[in-house]
Structures are given as C-alpha cells and as structure tokens.
Amino acid sequence: MTEMPESHPLGxxxxxxxxxxxxxxxxxxxxxxxxLKVPQIIAGDISAQLPGRLFDLWPKLLSYTLSFVIIxxxxxxxxxxxxxxxxxxxxxxxxxxxxxxxxxxxPFPTALLGEYSNNRLAVIIYGVNVMATRLLLLAxxxxxxxxxxxxxxxxxxATLNRVTWLILIPVGIYLFAIGLSFLSTRISLALYxxxxxxxxxxxxxxxxxxxx
Amino acid sequence: MTEMPESHPLGxxxxxxxxxxxxxxxxxxxxxxxxLKVPQIIAGDISAQLPGRLFDLWPKLLSYTLSFVIIxxxxxxxxxxxxxxxxxxxxxxxxxxxxxxxxxxxPFPTALLGEYSNNRLAVIIYGVNVMATRLLLLAxxxxxxxxxxxxxxxxxxATLNRVTWLILIPVGIYLFAIGLSFLSTRISLALYxxxxxxxxxxxxxxxxxxxx
Amino acid sequence: MTEMPESHPLGxxxxxxxxxxxxxxxxxxxxxxxxLKVPQIIAGDISAQLPGRLFDLWPKLLSYTLSFVIIxxxxxxxxxxxxxxxxxxxxxxxxxxxxxxxxxxxPFPTALLGEYSNNRLAVIIYGVNVMATRLLLLAxxxxxxxxxxxxxxxxxxATLNRVTWLILIPVGIYLFAIGLSFLSTRISLALYxxxxxxxxxxxxxxxxxxxx
Amino acid sequence: MTEMPESHPLGxxxxxxxxxxxxxxxxxxxxxxxxLKVPQIIAGDISAQLPGRLFDLWPKLLSYTLSFVIIxxxxxxxxxxxxxxxxxxxxxxxxxxxxxxxxxxxPFPTALLGEYSNNRLAVIIYGVNVMATRLLLLAxxxxxxxxxxxxxxxxxxATLNRVTWLILIPVGIYLFAIGLSFLSTRISLALYxxxxxxxxxxxxxxxxxxxx
Numbered sequence: 001m002t003e004m005p006e007s008h009p010l011g012x013x014x015x016x017x018x019x020x021x022x023x024x025x026x027x028x029x030x031x032x033x034x035x036l037k038v039p040q041i042i043a044g045d046i047s048a049q050l051p052g053r054l055f056d057l058w059p060k061l062l063s064y065t066l067s068f069v070i071i072x073x074x075x076x077x078x079x080x081x082x083x084x085x086x087x088x089x090x091x092x093x094x095x096x097x098x099x100x101x102x103x104x105x106x107p108f109p110t111a112l113l114g115e116y117s118n119n120r121l122a123v124i125i126y127g128v129n130v131m132a133t134r135l136l137l138l139a140x141x142x143x144x145x146x147x148x149x150x151x152x153x154x155x156x157x158a159t160l161n162r163v164t165w166l167i168l169i170p171v172g173i174y175l176f177a178i179g180l181s182f183l184s185t186r187i188s189l190a191l192y193x194x195x196x197x198x199x200x201x202x203x204x205x206x207x208x209x210x211x212x
Numbered sequence: 213m214t215e216m217p218e219s220h221p222l223g224x225x226x227x228x229x230x231x232x233x234x235x236x237x238x239x240x241x242x243x244x245x246x247x248l249k250v251p252q253i254i255a256g257d258i259s260a261q262l263p264g265r266l267f268d269l270w271p272k273l274l275s276y277t278l279s280f281v282i283i284x285x286x287x288x289x290x291x292x293x294x295x296x297x298x299x300x301x302x303x304x305x306x307x308x309x310x311x312x313x314x315x316x317x318x319p320f321p322t323a324l325l326g327e328y329s330n331n332r333l334a335v336i337i338y339g340v341n342v343m344a345t346r347l348l349l350l351a352x353x354x355x356x357x358x359x360x361x362x363x364x365x366x367x368x369x370a371t372l373n374r375v376t377w378l379i380l381i382p383v384g385i386y387l388f389a390i391g392l393s394f395l396s397t398r399i400s401l402a403l404y405x406x407x408x409x410x411x412x413x414x415x416x417x418x419x420x421x422x423x424x
Numbered sequence: 425m426t427e428m429p430e431s432h433p434l435g436x437x438x439x440x441x442x443x444x445x446x447x448x449x450x451x452x453x454x455x456x457x458x459x460l461k462v463p464q465i466i467a468g469d470i471s472a473q474l475p476g477r478l479f480d481l482w483p484k485l486l487s488y489t490l491s492f493v494i495i496x497x498x499x500x501x502x503x504x505x506x507x508x509x510x511x512x513x514x515x516x517x518x519x520x521x522x523x524x525x526x527x528x529x530x531p532f533p534t535a536l537l538g539e540y541s542n543n544r545l546a547v548i549i550y551g552v553n554v555m556a557t558r559l560l561l562l563a564x565x566x567x568x569x570x571x572x573x574x575x576x577x578x579x580x581x582a583t584l585n586r587v588t589w590l591i592l593i594p595v596g597i598y599l600f601a602i603g604l605s606f607l608s609t610r611i612s613l614a615l616y617x618x619x620x621x622x623x624x625x626x627x628x629x630x631x632x633x634x635x636x
Numbered sequence: 637m638t639e640m641p642e643s644h645p646l647g648x649x650x651x652x653x654x655x656x657x658x659x660x661x662x663x664x665x666x667x668x669x670x671x672l673k674v675p676q677i678i679a680g681d682i683s684a685q686l687p688g689r690l691f692d693l694w695p696k697l698l699s700y701t702l703s704f705v706i707i708x709x710x711x712x713x714x715x716x717x718x719x720x721x722x723x724x725x726x727x728x729x730x731x732x733x734x735x736x737x738x739x740x741x742x743p744f745p746t747a748l749l750g751e752y753s754n755n756r757l758a759v760i761i762y763g764v765n766v767m768a769t770r771l772l773l774l775a776x777x778x779x780x781x782x783x784x785x786x787x788x789x790x791x792x793x794a795t796l797n798r799v800t801w802l803i804l805i806p807v808g809i810y811l812f813a814i815g816l817s818f819l820s821t822r823i824s825l826a827l828y829x830x831x832x833x834x835x836x837x838x839x840x841x842x843x844x845x846x847x848x
Contacts, residue, residue, distance in 0.1 A: 016715055019231060019655060023447075023662025026235025029312070031669065033243060036320045038327050050333055054324075065313070072309040076302070079228055090712070094837055097708040101701070104665070108672045115674050121686055201306055231443060235659075238447025242528045245455065250535045262545055277525070284521040288514070291440055413518055443655060450659025454740045457667065462747045474757055489737070496733040500726070503652055625730055 017088050017096055021078060024100045029071040032064045032107050063114035067107045073200040074103050074133060077167070081141055084163065087150040092143055099136040105129055113189075123185045124178055127192065131174035138167045170195045229300050229308055233290060236312045241283040244276045244319050275326035279319045285412040286315050286345060289379070293353055296375065299362040304355055311348040317341055325401075335397045336390055339404065343386040350379045382407045441512050441520055445502060448524045453495040456488045456531050487538035491531045497624040498527050498557060501591070505565055508587065511574040516567055523560040529553055537613075547609045548602055551616065555598035562591045594619045653724050653732055657714060660736045665707040668700045668743050699750035703743045709836040710739050710769060713803070717777055720799065723786040728779055735772040741765055749825075759821045760814055763828065767810040774803045806831045 039053035078099075088096075109126040116122040144150040145160050177191035251265035290311075300308075321338040328334040356362040357372050389403035463477035502523075509516075533550040540546040568574040569584050601615035675689035714735075724732075745762040752758040780786040781796050813827035 016654060016658065018228060020658045020662055020711065022228065022232045023235050023450075023659050024666055026232055026447075027239055027663055027666045028669070030236055030239045030243070030316045031666070033240070033316050033319065034246065034670065036317075038320070038323045040327075046328055046331055047333075050328060050331055054333070054337075064317075068309070068313045068316075072306070075232065075309075076305055079305070090836075093712055093715070094708070097704070097711070100665070101704045104669050104704075105672075105700075107669065108674070111674045115676075116682060116686065119682055119686055121683075121690070125690075200302075230440060234440065234444045235447050235662075238444055238659075239451055241524070242448055242451045242455070245452070245528050245531065246458065248529075248532045250532070250539050252539075258540055258543055259545075262540065262543055266545070266549075276529075280521070280525045280528075284518070287444065287521070288517055291517070412514075442652060446652065446656045447659050450656055451663055453736070454660055454663045454667070457664070457740050457743065458670065460741075460744045462744070462751050464751075470752055470755055471757075474752065474755055478757070478761075488741075492733070492737045492740075496730070499656065499733070500729055503729070624726075 014082055014085060014088055017093060018082055021096065021100060022075075024104060025071060025075045025078070028104045028107060029068055029075070032060070032067050032111065035060050035111070036064065059114040060111070063107070063111040066114070067110045069196055069201070070106055070110065070130065071103065073196040074106075074137070076200055077137060081137065081144075081163070084151050084155060084160070085141075085144045086152055089150065092140060092150060095136065095140040095143060099133065099140055102129065102133040102136050106133065117189065118185060120181050120185055123181045123188050127174050127178040127181070127188065130192070130195075131171055131178070134167060134171050134174070138164075138171065141167060166199065170199055226294055226297060226300055229305060230294055233308065233312060234287075236316060237283060237287045237290070240316045240319065241280055241287070244272070244279050244323065247272050247323070248276065271326040272323075275319070275323040278326070279322045281408055281413065282318055282322065282342065283315065285408045286318075286349070288412055289349060293349065293356075293375070296363050296367060296372070297353075297356045298364055301362065304352060304362055307348065307352040307355060311345065311352055314341065314345040314348050318345065329401065330397060332393050332397055335393045335400050339386050339390040339393070339400065342404070342407075343383055343390070346379060346383050346386070350376070350383065353379060378411065382411055438506055438509060438512055441517060442506055445520065445524060446499075448528060449495060449499045449502070452528045452531065453492055453499070456484070456491050456535070459484050459535070460488065483538040484535075487531070487535045490538070491534045493620060493625070494530055494534065494554065495527065497620045498530075498561070500624055501561060505561065505568075505587070508575050508579060508584070509565075509568045510576055513574065516564060516574055519560065519564040519567060523557065523564055526553065526557040526560050530557065541613065542609060544605050544609055547605045547612050551598050551602040551605070551612065554616070554619075555595055555602070558591060558595050558598070562588075562595065565591060590623065594623055650718055650721060650724055653729060654718055657732065657736060658711075660740060661707060661711045661714070664740045664743065665704055665711070668696070668703050668747070671696050671747070672700065695750040696747075699743070699747040702750070703746045705832060705837070706742055706746065706766065707739065709832045710742075710773070712836055713773060717773065717780075717799070720787050720791060720796070721777075721780045722788055725786065728776060728786060731772065731776040731779060735769065735776055738765065738769040738772050742769065753825065754821060756817050756821055759817045759824050763810050763814040763817070763824065766828070766831075767807055767814070770803060770807050770810070774800075774807065777803060802835065806835055 036057060039050070039057070041049050041053065085092075106129055109122070109129045112122045113126045141164065145155075145164075148155065151160075173191055173195055177188040180191070181188040248269060251262070251269070253261050253265065297304075318341055321334070321341045324334045325338045353376065357367075357376075360367065363372075385403055385407055389400040392403070393400040460481060463474070463481070465473050465477065512520075530553055533546070533553045536546045537550045565588065569579075569588075572579065575584075597615055597619055601612040604615070605612040672693060675686070675693070677685050677689065721728075742765055745758070745765045748758045749762045777800065781791075781800075784791065787796075809827055809831055813824040816827070817824040
C-alpha cells in the first residue's frame, strides 16, 4: 500500500473491472425481457385471441434471443481477453468503459433489426454497432499487450497474435457485410449471424482456445 | 499464464461464470417489481377507492411471488451444480448462457399464467419454459461430468448420479403435467407448484444434500 | 470435494449468497430512478413551466430518497448478520431468498406512502412490509445461530443475544406503530422514520458494533 | 470471529462494499438504454420515415453517452479511493450509500440537460448533482483517512493530500460553473464537460496516479 509506480498509475489487479463488467453484461443481457409484456385482452374470447396476440410478440422474442446470443459472445470474448490481462491502468479502465457502452447499446439496433429487417439503414446501424464493439475490444487488447504492458511478461507472442487475429477477422467480415447491404440486406444479415456462430458458439479450429 | 492445454481450451475456474450468473439471477428475480405501479386516483374519495385498486394488483403480486420462488429454485440448483463443477470451457460457458436465457424468460410465462390461469396455451407455455430450463441445466451438468471433464476427478459416481436424477425427475413431472393440461389445466397447475415445493423449498429426503 | 455431511447438506461458504444478495440490493436500491422521467413540455414557455413541472416530481423524489435509505438499512443489517454467519444450508438459502423478496417489495409501499401519506391503508401496508422484512431477517438469524448451526462455534452467547435484540426491538416498534395508525397516521409515520435513524444511520449506543 | 474492537465496530474488509457499489454503478450506467425505444411506424413508407424518426432520438443518445462517461468517471474515482481504503465502519458504509444515491440520480439531470440544454434551472440542477456527488466522495475519503482510521497506517500524508486535492479542485470548478450560469449557460456547460475530460478521461499530469 505504498505510492504506486508511475508507469502503471493504478497498478490494480483486474478483480474489480471484472465485477463491474459482469454486472453491466448481466443487466444488458436481461434488459429486453422488460419489453415482453403479457397481452391484455379486454373483451371477447380469450382462448380465441391469445394465440394470435402471443404470436405477435415474435419480433420481440427474436430480438431477445439474438441479443442474448450477441451479448453472450462479447461476454465470452471479454472473459477470454481478461484471462490474459492481469493488470489495469487508467487508459485500459476507460477503454473497457467505452467497450461496455457499445455492448450496452447492442439491444437497441437488435430490436430495430427485429422490427425493420428489410431496411438498409437498420442493417447498417446494427453492423456499425457490433463492429465498433469489436474495435473497442481490439483497442483494449492491443493497448494491454503493447510491450507486455498489462499482461504476464512470459506470454508468447504467437498466442497474443492469435487472439489479435481472432478479434480482427470478424471486424473485416462486418465491414464487408455493411458494404454488401447496398447490394442485398439479406446477404448482410446472413453474414451478421454467421460471425457469432462460427467464431464463438460452434466449437471449431477457428475459436479453439480463444473464445473470441 | 502459459498456453492453455487443448482439451480444456479456457481452463478457467468458475468464479466469473458464477458472478455473471448471479447478476442475471438477481436482475431477473427483481424484474417483476417494476410492474407494480402505485394506482393513480384522479378524482373522488381516496380512502374508498384505494383498497379496491390495490386489490386489483393481486395477479401481479402473485406473479411476483411465484417468479421469485421459481427463480430462487433455479438459483439454488445452479448454486448446487457449481458446488461440484470446478472448471468451465467454451461449451459449458454457452450451455450456461442458454440456461440463463431460459431462466430470464420465466417471468413472462409466469405473468401470463397469473393473468390467464385457466387458459391451456398459457399453462403449456409455462410448462415448456420451466422444463426447458431444467433440460439446459441437465445438459450443462451432463456435459461437465462426462468423463469427469470439468469436475474433481475424485468425485464418486454415486453422488453424481444422484444429482442427475434430481434434475431429471422434475423434467418428467413437467412433461406429464403438460400432457395432462389437455384433460385439466388445474391438475397441471397443481403439479407445477408441487415440483419446487417438494424438490427445493421443503426439506425432505428427496432433496437432502442436493438443492435441486 | 467429497460427499457433504448430512447435517450441513450444502456445507457452502457464504460467498455466493452474498454476491447474489448484493446484486438484488443493488437493483432494488436503484429501481425507483426509472420512475423519474424528464417532464415533456410540448407548448409554451419552457423557463416558465419547467420549475413547476420539476416541483411536481417531489413525491417520486421523496420515495426515491426514502427507499434508498430503507434498503440501505437492510443492506447494512444483512452485511452485519453475514459478518457472523459463516455457512449456509438449504433452509438458510431459502430464508434469505424470502428476505430478499420482502426487501425487493419495499419500493412499492414506499411509493404508495409518498403518494397517499394520509391514508391509513397505505401506512399499514408499509408497516407490515418493513416489519415482515425484519421478521424474515430474524428467522434467518435465529435459524443460523441455533446450536451454533451456521456460525463460528466460538461466538459468545452475549454477542449473539445482542444482535437478536437489535433485530427484535424494531419489530416491536413497527407493530406498535401499525396499531397507532388507527389513532393517528402521523404518529405511525414518525415512528417509521425514527427506527432507521436511531437503529442504523445515526451512530449511538444502540447500534454500536451492531449495524442493525 | 470474536467480539470486534469498539473503535472499528464492523472491522470489515472492503470486499462487500465494493461488490454492492459495483452493482449499483453497473445498473445506473446501463439504465438509460431502457429509454431508447425502437420507433413504431404505423403507416406510410418505412424507408422514408425511419431516418428522421431515428434522428429524433439524438437527445436520448446524447444523454446515454454523457451519463455513461460521467458514471464512468465516478466509478474510476471510487475504484481509486478504495485502492487506499482497506476497512469500513458503519459511518463509512452510510457515506458510501449516500454517495451511491447521488450517483444513481445523475442520469435524471443529464437527461434533463439533454432536453433543455439552454435552460438555466436544468444547468444548475445538473451542476448541483455532480458537485454533491463529489462532496459525498470527499466526505467518505476525509472520514476514512482522518487519523488513518480506515486506511493503511503506513500511507504517506503527501499521497493522501494529493488525492484530497484531486477530489476537491473539481468541486470548486463546479461551484464556479454554477455561478457562471447566471451570466451564460454555455460557459457552464463547457466547464461541466471539461472537468471529466481533464481530471479523468484524458491522461495528464493532473490525474497521473490518481484517477480522480
């Protein structure tokens, strides 16, 4: 508990940044449930009306499921990045806050996409949001590993590079998908949904030992 | 902090999955309080109107209480499962995320049931949700114990089997209750409410040392 | 990680029950902020209308402040009780869940009181809620200390009794205040607001070393 | 687990106050996302209407971004203060609760400012809220360091004084900015937004090793 060295102003371990981030992730991931309201049937036959009224909720249900998976992807990625990062400083705290700000925004464009899935603007906004989230995670990662600033000095460059590429490749795919939206929003959507499946949910050579 | 072994890609302990899950549980369990709004009496005698207006809130109050107990059951079960699980990998992280997605959905069919308790569709939706939640917990459990993948190698098969059965039996009861809804929704409801009482809340031989 | 002894089925330490409870406390304590909506002024002079419109928010502001203090009182009390409790079992997990259910309900009667502070029913509902919350904490406490079941065996009976009385006395005061509401709701309110001040916020001989 | 010394009634470490505070910070920081609702277009050309409808959300988006940064500033500051504070007692628990109450209130005046940025009252309310938050953090800090009550006895007075000044200076700037609002609300706003940038986000000599 003495004066901290200047090069690592905070010299803090990662326990609190993780608690705080997990709190934000937990809230964001459950937030869209609030939008699922029980339909109120004022007059008429309940049995006849309820199926249709519940069916009308499907865009919200889809948004809920998609957001849960997307936020899940980022949580797994954050989990993995902080498996390597062992210290934080002021700059990495702020990069993490901006990353979380972008994560917390994801439910909005996801809901927008659930409502207006054929609209190019909705497709672009979603793409920009998920791409920005990844870029902020990349910034946090590159800042932390630069000259082994906030990671274990014994980490092999090969391992670090592998993680870097696993965050970077989806950024390229998202950029490509945003561009394609001017030709076909359907192809963009297909690419959007492939990225989390291939790079995070489905185990494969691409994500083995990486979770990104 | 060296390269992780391939067989356990993440090789992480369970501290972070638990923090994140507890956050989700805490949010979901308190979410329905938002629906309890103070009744606004615009004109007339407050003392005369307030009792009736407050009484009208009883379906929301019932949903709140039921959700709290049901989510509590799953929290206790999750608590217990992670008493045995000591490691996580990518697949178990995702099984846990899907389990939480199902848990976070519970307040919706519970509120639906509070509003339309005689409706067969509402009864079925609730049953499918709670059964699916248990099946996802079972998947997480079986994946983790298979060849002692993510548990302590010294754990006795008898203990593990016991936990397996304690998750599995209620799945059968829920399935039976869903089927019975075509005869009588009242019997289904009775079974739904017996499961948490017998298997979790009331201490008995069935749940001793198990919390499932 | 062997089979747990039968007398303490879970044999778990308190870390997870605390994380979960802190999550619930944190959500409940910030929940009423959602009700504070920025007033929308559609037509006319903003500078002239805004002060009045903001002033109209005072019952919500008062509810927010009161709830924050009351939930704070229970958090400090929970904090203190779990300073002595070192283990949990199935029954204490469930007593804690019911305690949290009662805590999470507090913002509703507080808001009710903010809106209808002269109404006897509102005064009684509030009193019953805060008294029930304390009774559930008392049940959790007495269950945990009975035959030193879930506490350190070396704890002195005098210390335990002191904590018991500090939870019990306010229960009596609340019961007295509820009864007085049939004579004067103002006196009931005064007693309601004195309890947290005297027993928790203001340091005194009554709460020294106790936080209840 | 014996009777605690009278001078430090709780004698607790800071782990639980940090978990609870991080929970509150996480909820408050993500709360404003709830206000971002997908615009419902009932009739007419979606492609023609959506850009305008989304553009209308900009004050809410601005509030969201600003709140995230401001709450982030206080989280970083709280993080740093509890890097030095190693114990808590009843009084510091309550000072922390009142600090969190003030933090949780920040999204409201921020949203007010997003809506009525030219209104002097809105400018003053915002300034008073952020100043009060800092004063409560200062009270918590001064109480904790007084006679090294709740900090490591070996801490150097120079380090402590430095932290004190870094919390105190922005209080002075906010007070100055509130006064200036009677001349020009624009200058007040400029000062409001400079404080977090200079004292927290942008690394500089002012905040090196301090995070306040």
